[in-house]
Structures are given as C-alpha cells and as structure tokens.
Amino acid sequence: MTAKRPPPDPAKLARAKEMARAAYENMTDEKDDAITAAALSDPDTPLLEEVLERNERRRLGRPPLPRTKRSVHLRLDQEVIDFFAKDGPGWQTRINAALRRAAGLK
Known part of the structure; x- marks a missing residue:
C-alpha cells in the first residue's frame, strides 16, 4: 500500500497559480514561437502525430470484440x-x- 501524499500547502499552491497566470498573461507571440521552436528542435519531444499514433495503438481496456454486443x-x-x-x-x-x-x- 502506498502512503498518501500530504495535501499541498495552500500558500505554495496559490503562489504557483499566481506565477503561472503571470507567465501566461506576459506571453508574447515571440516567446510562444521561441518555446515552440525549442520544443520542436528537442529530439526527445515527440510530435503530436506520433503521440496520437502511439495512443491509438495502445488502447486501454478490453480489445474490441469481432461482433459487438447490444445492451438490453x-x-x-x-x-x-x-x-x-x-x-x-x-x-x-x-x-x-x-x-x-x-x-x-x-
């Protein structure tokens, strides 16, 4: 059994939200373009198409049945x-x- 993680400190959580909001509000198109370019040039960052393809191949749950069933x-x-x-x-x-x-x- 894993130990439960203690709840986050409300003051730290509020500060993190404030910082994220400020970063978002101060985001310029140039900064956004620079972040996107850096992510695309990073060989460890998969492209969206690759992520979607991987998720498509690895579906969770039971595999689909050859014949579907109907709920009655x-x-x-x-x-x-x-x-x-x-x-x-x-x-x-x-x-x-x-x-x-x-x-x-x-």
Whole structure:
C-alpha cells in the first residue's frame, strides 16, 4: 500500500497559480514561437502525430470484440440469476453462452 501524499500547502499552491497566470498573461507571440521552436528542435519531444499514433495503438481496456454486443433489459427469474452468479464474475457472459447454445448458435 502506498502512503498518501500530504495535501499541498495552500500558500505554495496559490503562489504557483499566481506565477503561472503571470507567465501566461506576459506571453508574447515571440516567446510562444521561441518555446515552440525549442520544443520542436528537442529530439526527445515527440510530435503530436506520433503521440496520437502511439495512443491509438495502445488502447486501454478490453480489445474490441469481432461482433459487438447490444445492451438490453431482460427480466429473468431470480433462480436463473442465482444459478449463473454463484460462480462469480462473468455470470452475464455465461448466460449469453447458454442462450447461444439454446438457440443453436456457435
């Protein structure tokens, strides 16, 4: 278990916000262009297209299914739910498999 980080000092946080706001308000087009040029010339700074491509390849969560499923509201007897839920998570998938078998599908 990781230790919780203490909350930031309100005075330091206010000062940091003030400094950021001042830097933003004092930003000229020339300074912005210089910062952009420096970032683009830095070999360790990826281009936006590269970041987007990397994120596209590395999606979080489950991979997409070859066949999408549709959410429906279905009323079932409590005994049916208990039967499938007794084995833990995945009970809805097990009900779907049982229905597919009953319908003669794959």
